[in-house]
Amino acid sequence: MVELQRNKTFEPSGVQGKLKIVLHDVSGTLIRALGTIERRGYDYRDVHCTQRVDGDFDLLVHIEDTGGPSNLDTLCKQLERLYNVVSAEKVGRRKHAERA
Amino acid sequence: MTTATQFEHQQTKILANREPKSGALLLLESIAAQGVDTIFGYPGGAIMPVYDVLPKVGSLRHILCRHEQGCGMAAIGYARATGKTGTAFATSGPGATNLVTAIADAYLDSVPVVFVTGQVTSDLMGTDAFQEVDIFGITLPIVKHSYIARDPADIPGMVAEAYFIAAEGRPGPVLIDLPKDVANALTTERHKWRPYPKVKPEMGQSDYISKAEDLIKDSKKPLFYIGGGIAQGDGVKELRDLVNRTQIPVVSTLKGLGSLPTDHPQFLGMLGMHGLKAANYAVQECDLLIVAGARFDDRATGKLDTFAPNAKVIHMDIDIAEINKLRKTDVFLDGSLKKNLEALNPGEAKCEDWRRLCFSRREEYEWDYKSPIGNMKTGGVYAPKLLHDLSRRVEGSAIITCDVGQHQMWVAQHCYFDNPKDHITSGGLGTMGFGLPAGLGAKLGAPNRTVITVSGDGSIMMNIQELATLFRYDIPLKIVLLDNSALGMVRQWQEVFFEKNYSEVNLDDNPDFAMVAKAFQIEAFTITKGDEVDDGIERLLSATGPILMHVKIDTYENVWPLVPPGRSNADMMER
Ligand SMILES: Cc1ncc(C[n+]2csc(CCOP(=O)(O)OP(=O)(O)O)c2C)c(N)n1
Ligand SMILES: [Mg+2]
Numbered sequence: 001m002v003e004l005q006r007n008k009t010f011e012p013s014g015v016q017g018k019l020k021i022v023l024h025d026v027s028g029t030l031i032r033a034l035g036t037i038e039r040r041g042y043d044y045r046d047v048h049c050t051q052r053v054d055g056d057f058d059l060l061v062h063i064e065d066t067g068g069p070s071n072l073d074t075l076c077k078q079l080e081r082l083y084n085v086v087s088a089e090k091v092g093r094r095k096h097a098e099r100a
Numbered sequence: 101m102t103t104a105t106q107f108e109h110q111q112t113k114i115l116a117n118r119e120p121k122s123g124a125l126l127l128l129e130s131i132a133a134q135g136v137d138t139i140f141g142y143p144g145g146a147i148m149p150v151y152d153v154l155p156k157v158g159s160l161r162h163i164l165c166r167h168e169q170g171c172g173m174a175a176i177g178y179a180r181a182t183g184k185t186g187t188a189f190a191t192s193g194p195g196a197t198n199l200v201t202a203i204a205d206a207y208l209d210s211v212p213v214v215f216v217t218g219q220v221t222s223d224l225m226g227t228d229a230f231q232e233v234d235i236f237g238i239t240l241p242i243v244k245h246s247y248i249a250r251d252p253a254d255i256p257g258m259v260a261e262a263y264f265i266a267a268e269g270r271p272g273p274v275l276i277d278l279p280k281d282v283a284n285a286l287t288t289e290r291h292k293w294r295p296y297p298k299v300k301p302e303m304g305q306s307d308y309i310s311k312a313e314d315l316i317k318d319s320k321k322p323l324f325y326i327g328g329g330i331a332q333g334d335g336v337k338e339l340r341d342l343v344n345r346t347q348i349p350v351v352s353t354l355k356g357l358g359s360l361p362t363d364h365p366q367f368l369g370m371l372g373m374h375g376l377k378a379a380n381y382a383v384q385e386c387d388l389l390i391v392a393g394a395r396f397d398d399r400a401t402g403k404l405d406t407f408a409p410n411a412k413v414i415h416m417d418i419d420i421a422e423i424n425k426l427r428k429t430d431v432f433l434d435g436s437l438k439k440n441l442e443a444l445n446p447g448e449a450k451c452e453d454w455r456r457l458c459f460s461r462r463e464e465y466e467w468d469y470k471s472p473i474g475n476m477k478t479g480g481v482y483a484p485k486l487l488h489d490l491s492r493r494v495e496g497s498a499i500i501t502c503d504v505g506q507h508q509m510w511v512a513q514h515c516y517f518d519n520p521k522d523h524i525t526s527g528g529l530g531t532m533g534f535g536l537p538a539g540l541g542a543k544l545g546a547p548n549r550t551v552i553t554v555s556g557d558g559s560i561m562m563n564i565q566e567l568a569t570l571f572r573y574d575i576p577l578k579i580v581l582l583d584n585s586a587l588g589m590v591r592q593w594q595e596v597f598f599e600k601n602y603s604e605v606n607l608d609d610n611p612d613f614a615m616v617a618k619a620f621q622i623e624a625f626t627i628t629k630g631d632e633v634d635d636g637i638e639r640l641l642s643a644t645g646p647i648l649m650h651v652k653i654d655t656y657e658n659v660w661p662l663v664p665p666g667r668s669n670a671d672m673m674e675r
Contacts, residue, residue, distance in 0.1 A: 027248050028240060035240055077421035083245040083265060 015065040016045075017072045021079055022086040023057040029084045033059060036082060040075050041066050056086060102134075102264045114256040115290050123252030124149040124283040127216065127276075128157040130259035136187050137161055138178060138544060140171040144191025145231060147218025149283035163544065163573060166565035168195050170537040172202020173563070175213045177541030179206075180524045181499055181549075185266045186213040186541070192220055193231030196277075200238060201531060203273050207242040208528025209355070210332055212271035214262050221281040222250070236277050244272030252285045257293020270419040271332060309443050312390075312414045312431045316446035319388035319412075321454040322348045325371065327400075328355030328527065329393015331520035333418060333437035339392065340364075342441050346449045348390070349458045351379040353400045355527045356393065358517030361496075368462050372400035373663045374509040378461040380661075380669040383408050386454075391415045393437050396426040397528075406668035416440045467514065475654040476630050483507065483582050483653045484514045487554065490580065490637050491515035498550040499524060499542050503535035503559030506588040509659045511554050533562025539577045540569055550578065550641070557583040557610050567620035570646040578640050579648040581613055584655045592658045596673065597665075608655075617648040624648040 019037075023029045030049060037044070046062035072090050079088035102110070110133065121129075127150060131139070140163045143151045154162055165171040168190040175186030186206075190199045196217040206213045220229040236248050245265045247258050255278075262274040316322055330339050336359055343350055343366050350360055351371040360367045369376030371383055383389070389411040394400065401407040404426060415423060416433040423432045433440040469488050476482040487510050491500070495516055501524040502508045508525060517523050524542055526534040539553035560581055570577055591605040617624035623643060627636045627650070640649045661672035 027250075028236060028246065031237070032240055039241055071424060074421060074423070074425045077423070081419070081421050 015072065016063070018060065018062045018091040019072070019076065019079070019088060020091045021059040021061065021088045023059055024084040024086060025051070025055040025057065026084045029057060030059070032082055032084060033079060034061070036079055037061060037063060037075065040078055042075065060091070102260070102267075107260065107264060110260050111257065111293060114260070115292060118288045118290065120286045120288045121252075122149065122153065122284055122286050123249065123255055123278065125153045125156065126252055126255040126287075127259060127278065127283070128153060128160060130256045131187060131214075132157050132159045133256075134185070134259070134263045136185070138163060139187045139189055140165055140174040140178070140541065141189030142168050142171055142191070142195060143189075144193075144195045144218065146192035146220055146280045147189060147195070147216075147278070147283070149280060150189065150216075150218065150278070163569065165537065166568050167563060168198035169201055169533065170563050170566045170569065172199045172213070172215065173205065173531075173534050173537035174541030174544075174566075174569075175215075176202060176206050176209075176211050176534075177501060177524055177538030178545040179211050179213055179541075180521060180538070181542035181551075182545040183521065184212075184545070185263055185271075186211070187216070188213060189216045191218040191231070192235070193233050195231075196235035197233060197238070199235075200242075201529075201533075203239050203275065204242045205526055205529040205531045205534065206273035207244070209526065210271050210328065211273070212266035213273045214259075214266050215273060215275045217275065217277050218283070219248070219277045219279040222279045223281070225279060236275065239275050242273070243275050246275035246277070248277045249279065249282050251291065252282055252287045253289035253291040254293070255282075256290060261293060270329075308431045308433055309440070312433060312444060313446040315388055315412055315414055315431060316346065316348075316390070316444075316449060319449065320451055321386045322346075322388040322390060322449050322451060323382050323386035323408075323411075324348055324350040324390045324392060325353075325383065325394055325408075326350060326356040326359050326392045327353040327394025328520070329417060329437055330356055330359040333393055335393065335438040335441050336520065338438050338441035342444055346446060347455065348449045348451070349382060349455060351375070351382060353394050353397065353527075354512055354525060355523075356520060357512060357523050358520035361518035362516045365459075368458055370512055372669065373402065373665075374513065374659050374661065375400075375663075375669070376462075376513070377465040377661055377672060378458065380663070380672060381461055382458050384668075384670045386411050389413050391417075392441065393417060395422050401426075402663045402669040402671075403667055406670065474657050479629050479631070481627065481630055481633060481651055481653050483651070483657065484510045486580075486633050486637075486651065487511055488514040489633065490552070490640075493637055493641060494550055494552070496522075498522065498552050499546060500552050500554060501525070501535050501539040501542055502554040503556050504530045504532045504589075505556045505559060506584070506592065506657070506659045507554055507556045507559075507582040509589075510582075513659075532556075532559040535559060536563050536566045536577075536579065537569075539579070540566060540575050543575050543577050544573070552578045552580060552640075554580045554582065556588065557581065557585060557607055557613070558587045560613070564616065567617060567622050567646075567648075571621045575646055576644060577646050578643065579617075579646075580640065581648060581650045582653055583610065583613060583650060584653045584657065585610060586655050588655070588657075589659070591655070592662075595656075595658070596662065613650040614648065617650075622646050622648055624650060626650040626652065628652040
């Protein structure tokens with residue numbers, strides 16, 4: 001049988017995480033960020049976006065990997081490379097619980 | 101690239117000039133203000149306002165290619181030959197979609213190009229109007245950034261930022277989609293654009309230089325693995341100095357070739373799928389890999405978890421998104437590659453045995469161009485030898501662009517380079533049809549250099565129409581067409597991996613390429629025998645206008661060595 005090539009390079013499968021992404025209000029801003037997440041091998045579990053008073057956006061995304069080489073640090077850097085992305089960071093579970 | 105001060109200065113100048121102007125004129129003047137002198141483009145309905153005012157902007161030379169893909173690839177060739185940002189125009193709809201392959205090519209090879217597409221008028225956008233496609237949406241995954249111009253007053257700032265983004269950091273393509281009414285509208289307004297764009301990633305000297313130096317000092321088998329970033333980061337001199345200081349052996353990716361002269365004493369050759377044995381063995385055995393401007397592409401690494409299995413990794417790249425992307429890094433040096441190469445100073449590496457091993461292998465596996473091989477034995481033309489001879493004739497003085505396939509790998513394996521910018525190949529996307537338009541773009545950008553395009557009989561047909569562009573502008577490009585009557589690279593894979601089940605790779609009904617070229621009023625001739633090669637090269641090089649040398653070669657010649665896909669680089673197959 002020929003198997004699917006799901007190459008786990010260094011992180012185990014089922015990587016989940018929550019990202020907080022701050023975006024500039026420019027054309028294509030949301031699609032660009034969400035598209036990058038999807039193309040880099042993740043599914044969304046939850047997406048929440050609000051516009052801030054300064055016009056930028058806060059985007060909270062809960063994601064899960066789809067079997068590619070998952071590495072959330074790399075994903076954050078790939079997001080930060082986008083010109084409309086101000087910042088992208090992992091939001092730790094504990095931190096999130098504290099805030100809630 | 102524009103500095104923060106220059107960017108501010110441009111903005112001030114823009115805001116000061118309130119003459120009523122159309123969006124189209126603002127676009128062209130802003131492009132000219134970036135120092136652009138050449139635009140490759142193709143007109144059509146939605147971009148007509150721009151073409152209408154084009155003659156008013158005297159400093160811009162417009163090159164009409166014969167297909168938008170040709171425009172895009174010519175702009176890439178121009179950018180890669182000059183180090184400047186390229187510019188390409190197309191109309192909306194089919195014009196824009198014809199640019200897509202070129203945009204992807206620029207994205208995957210990190211080439212700075214600004215693409216401008218016409219768009220239907222604002223009120224029709226989103227209505228499936230005639231020649232409307234969402235080119236902004238289509239290209240989102242393959243641009244560094246993109247814009248839809250909604251207001252002519254934004255255009256000067258937008259254009260300045262587009263050229264800045266294309267060239268900054270890791271370069272790449274930027275798209276501006278310009279609706280027809282925005283191009284037509286007159287305005288006295290000039291909007292202040294956003295401030296100087298944030299440089300991404302933040303540049304800066306890393307603190308890890310000394311950690312990297314320690315790793316090098318501790319290593320018994322260190323190896324440089326260099327890539328296209330050396331040329332793009334303007335680090336050729338710094339790399340050469342560092343290699344001379346440390347005496348560490350070097351392997352290169354396809355796009356790093358020329359960063360060291362091919363015959364440099366420390367150079368082991370290209371690594372990877374069609375890499376040289378000495379290079380691939382060195383990677384497998386090294387205990388420290390010093391990666392500079394390379395990104396662990398699968399064509400270079402083979403099966404990733406078998407790549408340099410015993411090595412620690414120092415990774416230098418301007419793009420921090422490359423850190424740990426595919427291979428865990430022990431020390432990452434971000435920021436300017438040039439500065440990092442300069443700063444790294446571990447002294448001469450103490451690895452005599454390792455060096456001896458590497459260089460004895462290089463000698464052992466060196467190509468032998470003297471004894472007859474392949475169809476030379478029966479009087480035919482052996483393409484690797486022809487390329488070797490040609491490249492030795494022009495040694496270091498020519499730019500070579502190529503297409504994709506076996507001939508592309510032969511160029512990489514057998515041509516001499518001593519400047520990475522002289523090897524213009526579609527590395528990341530592997531785009532057939534790239535060679536001819538990239539060659540004409542390179543020649544227009546570097547008119548004093550000899551520019552040679554090496555193409556295949558499959559590839560050249562993908563942009564053959566650009567022969568008309570050569571004739572129209574009398575661009576003295578020299579084309580070597582290696583005709584094996586086949587989609588050779590695919591045929592080789594079918595031979596080796598699909599049990600000779602040849603499927604749709606036969607091109608033995610090709611047209612007479614010399615006749616085709618002549619129909620475009622390009623000088624052309626055909627050679628079929630080994631003893632015609634010297635005269636052929638002579639004629640090619642002495643021609644003053646565009647010329648095509650059509651070379652018939654053996655259909656069944658293969659590229660060796662070959663690492664089967666998904667296998668370790670240690671599993672190289674041989675003739
Ligand atoms: C646009 C495009 N389509 C298909 C391919 C797949 N492909 C890679 S090499 C190759 C054959 C190229 O044939 P030719 O230009 O004659 O070169 P040769 O290998 O014969 O030297 C093909 C079809 C490609 N790289 N690009
Ligand atoms: Mg061929």
